[in-house]
Amino acid sequence: MTQDTALMAHLLRRAGFGATKDELDQYVAKGYEATVEELLHPELAPPLDEDVIRRYHVDQNSLMYIESCQAYWMYRMINTQRPLEEKMALFWHGLFATAYGKLNHAKAVINQTNTFRREGLGSFANLLRELSRDPAMIFWLDNKDNHKDAPNENFGRELLELFSMGIGNYTEEDVKACARAFTGWTIRNADYMSIRASRDSIWPSGRLDWQFQYLPEDHDDSEKKFLGHTGRFNGDDIIDIITQHPASSWFIAGQLHDFFISDTPNEAATQYLTEEFRKAKGDIRSVMRSLFLSDFFRSDEARFARVKSPAELVAGTARLAGGRRFPEWSIVNLSNDANFMGQEILNPPTVEGWHTGQEWVDTGTLVERVNSATLEMGDATKPGVQTIIGNIKNKGPVLSPREFVEACLDEVGCLTVSDSTLASLESHAKTQGDLKFRDSDCAEERVTEMLQLILSTREYQMA
Amino acid sequence: MTTKTAFQYSHTIGFLANRYKGFLHPVDMVIDSQGLLYVLNRVGPEVGVRIPYKRITICTVDEEYLGEISTGGMGDGQMWWPSAMAFDSEDQLYVADEALNRVSIFSKEGEFLSQWGVAGAGPGQLDRPSGIAFDSGNNLLVTDSLNHRIQQFHRDGTFVGAWGEFGDGPGQFNMPWGIAVDPAGDVYVADWRNDRIQKLDSGGKFIAQWGSSGEEEGQFNRPAGVAVDEGGDIYVADWGNERVQVLNQQGEVLDILRGDSVDSTWAEDYFLANPDEGAARRAADLEPVVDPPWEKLRETSANVEKLFWGPTSVKLDGQGRVYVVDSCRHRLQIYRKS
Numbered sequence: 001m002t003q004d005t006a007l008m009a010h011l012l013r014r015a016g017f018g019a020t021k022d023e024l025d026q027y028v029a030k031g032y033e034a035t036v037e038e039l040l041h042p043e044l045a046p047p048l049d050e051d052v053i054r055r056y057h058v059d060q061n062s063l064m065y066i067e068s069c070q071a072y073w074m075y076r077m078i079n080t081q082r083p084l085e086e087k088m089a090l091f092w093h094g095l096f097a098t099a100y101g102k103l104n105h106a107k108a109v110i111n112q113t114n115t116f117r118r119e120g121l122g123s124f125a126n127l128l129r130e131l132s133r134d135p136a137m138i139f140w141l142d143n144k145d146n147h148k149d150a151p152n153e154n155f156g157r158e159l160l161e162l163f164s165m166g167i168g169n170y171t172e173e174d175v176k177a178c179a180r181a182f183t184g185w186t187i188r189n190a191d192y193m194s195i196r197a198s199r200d201s202i203w204p205s206g207r208l209d210w211q212f213q214y215l216p217e218d219h220d221d222s223e224k225k226f227l228g229h230t231g232r233f234n235g236d237d238i239i240d241i242i243t244q245h246p247a248s249s250w251f252i253a254g255q256l257h258d259f260f261i262s263d264t265p266n267e268a269a270t271q272y273l274t275e276e277f278r279k280a281k282g283d284i285r286s287v288m289r290s291l292f293l294s295d296f297f298r299s300d301e302a303r304f305a306r307v308k309s310p311a312e313l314v315a316g317t318a319r320l321a322g323g324r325r326f327p328e329w330s331i332v333n334l335s336n337d338a339n340f341m342g343q344e345i346l347n348p349p350t351v352e353g354w355h356t357g358q359e360w361v362d363t364g365t366l367v368e369r370v371n372s373a374t375l376e377m378g379d380a381t382k383p384g385v386q387t388i389i390g391n392i393k394n395k396g397p398v399l400s401p402r403e404f405v406e407a408c409l410d411e412v413g414c415l416t417v418s419d420s421t422l423a424s425l426e427s428h429a430k431t432q433g434d435l436k437f438r439d440s441d442c443a444e445e446r447v448t449e450m451l452q453l454i455l456s457t458r459e460y461q462m463a
Numbered sequence: 464m465t466t467k468t469a470f471q472y473s474h475t476i477g478f479l480a481n482r483y484k485g486f487l488h489p490v491d492m493v494i495d496s497q498g499l500l501y502v503l504n505r506v507g508p509e510v511g512v513r514i515p516y517k518r519i520t521i522c523t524v525d526e527e528y529l530g531e532i533s534t535g536g537m538g539d540g541q542m543w544w545p546s547a548m549a550f551d552s553e554d555q556l557y558v559a560d561e562a563l564n565r566v567s568i569f570s571k572e573g574e575f576l577s578q579w580g581v582a583g584a585g586p587g588q589l590d591r592p593s594g595i596a597f598d599s600g601n602n603l604l605v606t607d608s609l610n611h612r613i614q615q616f617h618r619d620g621t622f623v624g625a626w627g628e629f630g631d632g633p634g635q636f637n638m639p640w641g642i643a644v645d646p647a648g649d650v651y652v653a654d655w656r657n658d659r660i661q662k663l664d665s666g667g668k669f670i671a672q673w674g675s676s677g678e679e680e681g682q683f684n685r686p687a688g689v690a691v692d693e694g695g696d697i698y699v700a701d702w703g704n705e706r707v708q709v710l711n712q713q714g715e716v717l718d719i720l721r722g723d724s725v726d727s728t729w730a731e732d733y734f735l736a737n738p739d740e741g742a743a744r745r746a747a748d749l750e751p752v753v754d755p756p757w758e759k760l761r762e763t764s765a766n767v768e769k770l771f772w773g774p775t776s777v778k779l780d781g782q783g784r785v786y787v788v789d790s791c792r793h794r795l796q797i798y799r800k801s
Contacts, residue, residue, distance in 0.1 A: 051685050051703065054773070055640070055655070056544070056561065056591075058488045059507030061773045062791035067508045107765065114757065192747035195740055202740070204478040204730035205792040206772075209765040211751055329544060329562050332508040 001414050004028050008035065009414035010303050011292060013463045014260050015039045016083025018316035018413045020384060021391060036292045040121065040285050042082030056327040063107035064207050066100045069346050070335035073113065077315035078324050078334075084288070088120035089113045090311060091259045093345070096131055096163055097353035098140045100346050104200040105207055108136035109346045124252060124282040125243040128164065132235050135187045135210030139197065141351065144190040146183050148220045153179040158351055160242070166254075169247035170227060177224040182235045184219030187212060249277040256287065261297055262305040263357035269296035304416065304462035307360045310341035310369070312463060317373045317455065320413065322384020337372040341365045361461065369461060374452040380444055388412075389447050393437045401429035408450045417459045425453060470709070470785060470798040472723035476526050477502070477794040478730040481516045484528040485729060486793045489520075491688075491776045492786055493548045493556070495571050499523060500786075501556060502795065503545050506535065517542050519558070519573075524784070524797070526728045532556070532573035537563060540575030547641075547776075549595045549603065551618055557603060561591040566603065566620065579620025584610050587622030594641045594688075599648035599665055606639040606652060613639065613652060613667065626667030631657045634669040641688035641700065641776060651697060653686040660689055660699055660710075673697070673714045678704050678760065680716045688776035688788070698785060700774040705764045707777055707787055720787065722770035724796050764791070771796065 008027045012019035016039070019027065027035045038044070053075065054061035059068040080086045093113055100106050112134050119127045131137055132155070138144055141155035156179030160170050170178075187193060188211045196203055224233045227241050242248050253273035254265070261269060273291060280286035291297055308316065314337050318324045324331060338345060342365050348354055361369070377385060388411040392399070395407055405425045409415045417425070429435070429450065437443045454460060477486040491503040502520040506513055517535030522528050533542055544562035551557065555576065556569045565580030581588050590609035598604050602623055603616045611629035613636070616622055627636045637656035644650055648665040659674040660683075674683040684703030691697055696717060697710045707720040726734070734741030750769060755762030764772035772791035779785060783800040 051656075052638075055638075055685070055687075055702075057507055058490060058505050058773065058775070058790050062488065064791075065508060065513075067510050071508055118756070188751055189747040189749075192743040195743050199740075202479070202730070202733050202737070204726055204733070205724065205768050205794060206479055208749065208768055209762065211753060211766060329507075329509045332510055336510070 001410055001416075002028075004032070005414050006303070006416065007032060007298060010298075011035065011039075012083070013312075013316070013413065014087075014297075014306075015292065016087055017077055017312055017319055020320060020322075020387070020413065021411045022387065024414060033293065036289060039084040039292075040289055042085035042121070045081040047082070048076060048080060053327050057329075057331075060327075062206055063110050066106045066344075066347060067332055067335070069100075069106040069110050070339070070344070071332040072110070073345055074311070074315060074318075074335040074338065075324065075327070075331050077311060078318045085117050085120070088284075088288075089116040090309075090345075091256075092116040092120050092127070094259070094348070094353040094356075095255055096137065097348035097351050098134075098136050099348050099350075102197075103136060103139050104197045105136070105139075105210065106346060107207055108139070108210055111209065112136045113346075121285040121288065122283070124248075124277075124284055125239055127284075128159075128239045128243065129236055131163070132159070132182065132185065132239065133212040135212055138185065138187050138212070139193070139210065143182055144186040144194070146179060146185070148183045148218050151176070151179045151183060151220070155179070156182055159238075162351060164242045164251060165245065165247040166251045169245070174226055177226040177233070178238055180220040180222075180224055181226070181233045181238045184215040184217070185212070185235055186215060186218070243282055246278075249282070250274045252282075253277055253287075256291060257296075258356070260288075260291055261302050263307060264305060266296065269294070272296060304459060306463045307357055308461055308463045309354070309356060309360060310338040310343035310365075311345055313341070313369055313461065314338045314372060314376075316413075317376045320384055321376045321379065321382045322387060323376075323379070323382040325383075334372075334376075337368065340368045341372070366461075370456045373455040373460070377451050377455050378448060380448045385448065385451070388451065389444050392435075392447055393443070397437060399435040401426050401434065404429050404435040404446075405450065408447065408454055412451065412454050412460065415454065415457075415459055417454075417457060421457050421459060425450070425457075428453060469801045470718050470720060471801045473784065473797040473799045474526075475724045475727040475794050475796055476500070476522060476524070476729075477520075478727055478733070479793040480729075481513075482518070483531070486520060486795075487516050488790055489775075489788050489793065489795070490545070490790050491547045492778055492788055492795060493550055494778065494780050494786075495550055495556075496554050498780065499529065499571075500795070501532070501548060501571075502788075503548050503558065505545055505790075509535075509543065517545065519545075519548070519556075519569075521573075524780070528729075530573070532569055533558070533567075533575070539578060540567060540569070542567070546592065547594045549597055551597055551603075552601050555618075557595055557618075559592040559595045559605065561593060561608070564589040564592065566592065566595065566605070566616075568618075577619075579616075586625060587614065587616070589614070593639065594653070596642045596644050596650075598644050598650065604642055604644070604650060606636075606642050608638045608640060608655070611636045611638065613642070613650070613663075615667075624667070626663065633672065634661070634663065634667070636661075641686070643689045643691050645691040645695065646693055651689045651691055653689045653699065655685050655687065658683040658685065660686060660697060671712075673710055674699075680719065681708070681710070681714060683708075684760075687774070688778075690777050690779050690785075692779055693781070698777045698779065700777045700787065702774055703761075705760045705771050705774065707771070707774060707785070720771075720785075720798060722764070722772075722774075722787075722789065722796060724769045724789070724792065724794060727794060768792070 146152040276290035514535035519532040564582035594606040641653035658676040687702035688700030776788040
């Protein structure tokens with residue numbers, strides 16, 4: 001494995017959901033910076049074929065059930081040709097965590113993720129403006145109950161604390177002013193939709209999409225003092241003030257660092273991203289370019305420095321195994337696997353999102369992680385597994401146990417493992433001697449088994 | 464549009480229900496010799512709790528619920544991805560299944576009789592059978608969608624022949640879905656990914672085609688279902704355009720239906736029993752003017768309740784009624800020729 005390939009594998013694990021050896025070879029031929037630029041412009045790659053998804057999964061056309069929506073997003077993560085678009089959607093979904101559980105309206109959350117796909121690499125201020133009008137967010141954080149005469153501070157508070165600045169950078173008076181600025185920002189038919197969501201009883205014709213509605217008569221247009229500014233602010237004014245505040249650039253920089261660079265906080269890296277955010281005036285695409293090209297990101301310390309989230313693990317393994325490339329009923333089993341590992345996409349546990357890093361892994365979820373990955377890779381009929389077997393076969397008629405293990409590691413997205421892991425894998429390979437592709441040697445079974453062992457290692461759980 | 468034949472909305476049957484009196488993601492319907500309606504509920508996703516909800520609901524055009532046939536599962540007489548139905552000349556009900564690649568046969572009372580079908584790409588093998596219809600010789604025509612062809616079987620599953628191959632030329636197909644046979648025995652196929660309707664003779668020879676890709680009048684976006692009346696007019700469930708188009712044999716558009724549903728009697732019964740929900744519903748604006756930022760037709764359907772959302776099948780009853788299977792709205796919208 002060359003250094004170029006190892007770096008490219010690192011980039012694709014973070015900016016996407018991993019890559020096969022063949023894909024990595026193609027990216028390396030393009031070069032690192034050209035690949036970064038390609039990833040930053042997902043609009044240049046073809047979109048997913050939504051028509052075949054909706055034809056075979058009628059439930060993924062209506063998007064009425066949470067399981068349908070989770071399966072739909074899992075299929076997207078596996079099959080997208082725009083990996084960073086999907087990864088940014090996952091990042092923003094974790095930050096602006098909105099959960100189906102309270103809404104009883106799964107498509108509303110999917111619509112929010114569509115906003116992340118469209119706007120997730122654009123202006124941060126614009127994204128916040130879209131978010132503050134997003135019906136799922138309005139419902140989730142009770143802004144439909146935020147009235148001129150009876151403000152509800154839930155959205156205003158979380159906008160400051162969890163979505164843009166972080167605690168300690170504003171006062172309670174700022175929270176109140178923020179909430180007042182968003183009064184009258186609601187959804188149409190709020191009363192009827194609230195009844196249906198709370199009871200989840202009869203929706204005679206299925207769910208109806210929610211629409212943003214501004215009620216000027218319910219908006220507090222009086223003067224407000226917010227973060228040192230005074231004026232008759234509305235929600236858009238508030239977002240302008242927030243996004244020009246130094247705390248917001250530091251806040252987003254930290255979130256990007258933790259999701260894309262390392263589970264371990266790094267003040268210097270965060271400071272660097274903060275400056276890049278300021279220089280770019282909040283343009284996320286520019287910040288991501290700086291991030292991927294930075295030494296912080298490319299360094300050895302950043303490699304395998306994040307625990308894969310369940311969604312990353314499941315989607316990445318499925319991409320590697322090469323199945324699931326066309327709608328099949330069983331895709332829901334994969335999204336359920338991620339649920340069992342502790343990440344119910346579209347239904348995060350709280351508005352704080354998921355606790356990531358080492359908290360993804362406990363004795364129960366580790367078993368789920370290993371079982372899911374090895375089951376997916378254990379099917380030698382899958383095209384990706386067949387390709388791996390073919391590539392290893394092409395390395396020569398006979399491979400020593402060490403060569404066999406290294407070839408498999410290379411094929412699993414250029415995985416780097418510790419000396420002790422390598423020794424264990426080699427020790428297992430030695431039990432059956434050299435790998436020989438003759439009919440009587442069960443070479444394909446040996447490769448499949450070795451791949452499963454590799455997917456069970458600590459290193460494969462890391463991104 | 465020159466409206467040479469106009470259709471009036473009549474009424475809606477069904478509402479969302481997991482079992483019994485209601486539908487859940489219906490994808491097709493057929494009418495037996497006595498005029499009873501059989502509605503195929505595909506349901507989805509395939510997770511434990513929802514699998515038993517797969518069923519065929521029997522009712523009348525006047526909204527009388529009569530019962531259910533079959534359930535979800537992979538065993539004999541069960542369904543996994545049911546896609547289409549047809550009655551033979553003896554009123555036996557044939558049900559195609561895209562996941563199990565088989566056709567199951569029931570008596571119209573719901574007794575499981577037999578099944579046939581083998582997965583594959585060879586002659587007589589199936590890869591996602593999407594539409595079925597009986598031809599004038601009482602053989603079953605199957606749109607074998609991922610093999611991009613039409614196959615013909617005796618009722619017992621014996622292979623008779625196959626027409627077509629992948630492509631966009633005359634007589635070629637790209638993931639065909641719905642299929643219908645007119646009184647003269649000619650065959651109409653919703654050539655889904657070619658955005659057209661093809662007409663073939665009873666031997667599979669190409670006769671004509673209508674449509675191109677788009678959302679203008681006479682164009683299609685992934686047509687799913689097709690029906691033909693005695694006068695030769697063609698009814699197309701223009702799935703991706705969220706509408707039904709009616710054409711004559713010259714391809715002239717006679718009418719375009721976008722959906723006009725009001726609550727069915729079954730839904731009204733529920734609101735009578737839950738008056739607070741009924742009152743909130745009556746106070747709500749269910750026909751908002753919307754301007755979705757993407758996929759305008761589909762997202763408008765998701766916002767405006769009366770419109771079709773994912774019309775998968777269109778059927779006729781010989782008495783001037785047009786039945787539209789409104790898959791994402793869990794109902795049938797019924798129109799009458801005026």
